Amino acid sequence: MRLVNGIDVKTSQMPRTLHARAYRDAGKWWTIEIPELTSTGPNGSTIVAIGGAVALKDVDQAARDLAAVWLDVDDDQIVVDVTVELPEAAATMWAEANENEEHSREAAAAAARLRREAVQTLKKSGLTQADVARALGLSAQRISQLSH
Known part of the structure; x- marks a missing residue:
């Protein structure tokens, strides 16, 4: 109890943050493990909160409920950061797709830069904007955009 001017005031605490992992078992269930929450079993083995x-969509709330029951606290006193673990094949494909997407963004940026440089080179060589447009098969408006 904390008294402020004779009034009982609850002290506010920052919620405790825990980390959990969720993965799909062979069946339809998602398993949630919170490695930070352990206890010693009757034979001396370590029991992890599972x-x-x-x-x-229910994993986040289930993880909070699990931690709250394990710690014997209200679920608003904890935050559980859940990492969803994908099967290795899917995770590898997803990472490769992200990498390919990044490479394509870089390639598109390089292509845009080269197009601007090509237009500038042609204009510096004495071609008019209309000539550059005709030579590259673009509209004069597009050449104007690439010139800026």
Whole structure:
């Protein structure tokens, strides 16, 4: 209890943050593990807090509920950061797709830069904007855009 001017005031605490992992088992369930929450089993082994959810959309709340029950606190006193683990093949494909997308952005930026440089080179060589447009098969408006 904390008194301020004779009034009992609850002290506010920052919620405790925990990290969990969620992965799909062979069945339809998502398994949730919170490695930070452990206890010692009867034979001396370590027991890790494990829970489950049927749908991925329910994993965050299930992880909070699991941690709250394990710690015997209200679920508003904890934050659980859940990392969803994909099967290795899908994770590899996703990472490769992201890498390919980044390369394509870089290639598109390089292509745009080269187009601007080509237009500038042609204009500096004495061609008019109309001539550059005709030579490159573009509109005069597009050449104007590439010139700036």
